[in-house]
Amino acid sequence: MRVALHSILKPGAEVAYERDHVTIPDELAASFARVGIRDWTIWRSGADLFHLVECDDYAAAMAALADDPANLRWQAFIGPHVERFVSAGDGPEGQLLGQVWRLAEQRDAVR
Numbered sequence: 001m002r003v004a005l006h007s008i009l010k011p012g013a014e015v016a017y018e019r020d021h022v023t024i025p026d027e028l029a030a031s032f033a034r035v036g037i038r039d040w041t042i043w044r045s046g047a048d049l050f051h052l053v054e055c056d057d058y059a060a061a062m063a064a065l066a067d068d069p070a071n072l073r074w075q076a077f078i079g080p081h082v083e084r085f086v087s088a089g090d091g092p093e094g095q096l097l098g099q100v101w102r103l104a105e106q107r108d109a110v111r
Contacts, residue, residue: 003058004097005051006086014047017081027070035064047083062092 009017021042032040036056043050055061065071087094 001055001058003053003055004099005053005095006097007049007051008083008086009044009047009049009081010083011047013081014044017049017078018044020078020081024074025070028074031065031068031070032061035061035068037061049082058096059092 037053038056039052039054041052085095
């Protein structure tokens with residue numbers, strides 16, 4: 001599954017966030033693989049961050065990472081830059097942006 005997320009940086013945190021998020025720790029990447037996260041891309045526009053996550057099951061992955069030591073260390077490190085995730089509801093499912101359109105799906109529907 002592919003999911004999109006939107007988070008917002010704290011005012012003035014843009015440079016520090018990009019500096020600190022050049023890489024993630026190898027142990028966190030291993031945790032991501034273990035919980036079924038295959039890829040995670042982040043784009044920034046001003047203080048807005050847009051995430052594309054490719055995973056088996058986003059809610060299950062977030063639940064598995066909730067008490068993962070590598071993830072807890074990462075959140076303590078990177079979290080101070082982030083004001084919040086935009087959410088329309090409770091839990092990980094509430095963070096997901098609704099897909100409007102995708103070219104590949106349109107092409108596949110024609111075939």
